[in-house]
Amino acid sequence: MECRLCLGPAPAESSVSIFGDPHPERLEQRIRTCCQIQAKRSDGLPDTVCLSCKTNLELLISFRKACFRSNEKSQLRLDDCLKIKTEEVLLEDVIWDDEPSQPTIHRKNSEICLKPFPNKSKLVLHKRSHTGENLFKCDICLKSFIRKNTLVKHLRTHTGEKPYKCEISLKSFTQKTGLEKHKKLHSGMKLYKCDICLKSFVRKSNLVRHLKTHMGEKPYKCEICLKSFSDKSSLKVHIKLHAGIKTHICDICLKSFVRRCSLVTHLKTHMGEKPYKCEICLKSFSAKYYTKQHENLHAGILHKCDICLKPFTQKSGLEIHKTLHAGILHKCDICLKSFVQKCTLVRHLKTHTGEKPYKCEICLKSFSVKYNFKQH
Known part of the structure; x- marks a missing residue:
C-alpha cells in the first residue's frame, strides 16, 4: 500500500x-x-x-x-x-x-x-442574548434561553424526564444526541484513533482525555489527598470516594458503588458471567481490569514504591501503601486506632456497634466482616 x-x-x-x-x-x-x-x-x-x-x-x-x-x-x-x-x-x-x-x-x-x-439566522438568534429580546425563561431556576426548544430540553433536568430509551440496554436519556452517542457503544464503532498508540475510541471527548495521558498533563488536583487527574470528571468521581457517596446500588445484594461501570462489573458476579480469559492459564474473570492484573503476575510486572522499594502486583496496592509514607491515616473516633484504608476503619467500627450483618445459613452464626464469614 x-x-x-x-x-x-x-x-x-x-x-x-x-x-x-x-x-x-x-x-x-x-x-x-x-x-x-x-x-x-x-x-x-x-x-x-x-x-x-x-x-x-x-x-x-x-x-x-x-x-x-x-x-x-x-x-x-x-x-x-x-x-x-x-x-x-x-x-x-x-x-x-x-x-x-x-x-x-x-x-x-x-x-x-x-x-x-454558520449562517445569518443563527447570528440573529445570538444577538438576542445581547439585547434580551424574546428570551425564554425557566420558572424554576430563572435561567434564560434564546430558543423555546432549548428551554424544553432544560426543563427535563428539573423534572427528571428521559424520553429517549435505548432498545438494547434500556438506558434512558434526556436528549436524542445522548442516545445516538450511547448506541455507538453497542455497535462497536470506534472512529477516533490515537495517532501515538493507535488505540480507538467511540467518542472524540474520550480521545482528547486519552491524549493527556501521553502528555502527562494532570491539571485537576484533589484538595484532600492531593492526587492529580487528567480530566475533571475523574476528579469528581474520586471526590465521591472521600465523601462516601455511592449512588449505584445492586438490586440483588444492595451493595453500593461510586461508578456505574463498577456496578455492571459486580452484577456479572451474581450471574456467574466471566467473559475475560487469561491467554496463558485460561483462567476466567468478570472484568478486563482483573484479567490485566492477573496477566501481570505471569509477566512478572511489579509496581515498586519509590521510597522503600517494596514491590506490589497491583497498582492500587501501591497507592494504598504510599499513604503510609504520606502519613494519611483513617482514625477511629472511639478508640483512636488508626488504619491505612477507609474500608478497614468501617469494618472496625462494627466491632464497637456490635453490628453483624453476615449470617451463616447452616449454623446461624453471625459475623461483622464478610472475610470472616467466608472463612467460616
Missing part, C-alpha cells in the same frame, strides 16, 4: 483511508482544496494517506485558519480607524462539513463579539 500524496509506504495499521473518514468526503475535499489533487474512488490510484502526510495536511489547515483570523483582526483595526460601522464582514472561504464557516462579526454594545456562526 502506498500513500496517495508522497507515494511512501502506508501499511494498513498506520494509514488513513481517504474515503473512510467519519465525516463524508472530508479528507478528500481537504486534499483537493489544499493540495489541488483530485482523488476519486475508482481512479485506480492509492486511496490511503500515511500518518505523516495527514499530520502535514492538518498543519496546513491550521495555518490557513490562523491566516483568516489574522485577516479578520486587521479588518477590524482598519474599520475602527476609519470609523466605519461594521455590521457584518463575510470572508470567502471553503466550508467543510466538520467545521463552522468563517465568523460573521457584529457589535455587542460598544464592543465587538467574535463568536462564529
Whole structure:
C-alpha cells in the first residue's frame, strides 16, 4: 500500500483511508482544496494517506485558519480607524462539513463579539442574548434561553424526564444526541484513533482525555489527598470516594458503588458471567481490569514504591501503601486506632456497634466482616 500524496509506504495499521473518514468526503475535499489533487474512488490510484502526510495536511489547515483570523483582526483595526460601522464582514472561504464557516462579526454594545456562526439566522438568534429580546425563561431556576426548544430540553433536568430509551440496554436519556452517542457503544464503532498508540475510541471527548495521558498533563488536583487527574470528571468521581457517596446500588445484594461501570462489573458476579480469559492459564474473570492484573503476575510486572522499594502486583496496592509514607491515616473516633484504608476503619467500627450483618445459613452464626464469614 502506498500513500496517495508522497507515494511512501502506508501499511494498513498506520494509514488513513481517504474515503473512510467519519465525516463524508472530508479528507478528500481537504486534499483537493489544499493540495489541488483530485482523488476519486475508482481512479485506480492509492486511496490511503500515511500518518505523516495527514499530520502535514492538518498543519496546513491550521495555518490557513490562523491566516483568516489574522485577516479578520486587521479588518477590524482598519474599520475602527476609519470609523466605519461594521455590521457584518463575510470572508470567502471553503466550508467543510466538520467545521463552522468563517465568523460573521457584529457589535455587542460598544464592543465587538467574535463568536462564529454558520449562517445569518443563527447570528440573529445570538444577538438576542445581547439585547434580551424574546428570551425564554425557566420558572424554576430563572435561567434564560434564546430558543423555546432549548428551554424544553432544560426543563427535563428539573423534572427528571428521559424520553429517549435505548432498545438494547434500556438506558434512558434526556436528549436524542445522548442516545445516538450511547448506541455507538453497542455497535462497536470506534472512529477516533490515537495517532501515538493507535488505540480507538467511540467518542472524540474520550480521545482528547486519552491524549493527556501521553502528555502527562494532570491539571485537576484533589484538595484532600492531593492526587492529580487528567480530566475533571475523574476528579469528581474520586471526590465521591472521600465523601462516601455511592449512588449505584445492586438490586440483588444492595451493595453500593461510586461508578456505574463498577456496578455492571459486580452484577456479572451474581450471574456467574466471566467473559475475560487469561491467554496463558485460561483462567476466567468478570472484568478486563482483573484479567490485566492477573496477566501481570505471569509477566512478572511489579509496581515498586519509590521510597522503600517494596514491590506490589497491583497498582492500587501501591497507592494504598504510599499513604503510609504520606502519613494519611483513617482514625477511629472511639478508640483512636488508626488504619491505612477507609474500608478497614468501617469494618472496625462494627466491632464497637456490635453490628453483624453476615449470617451463616447452616449454623446461624453471625459475623461483622464478610472475610470472616467466608472463612467460616
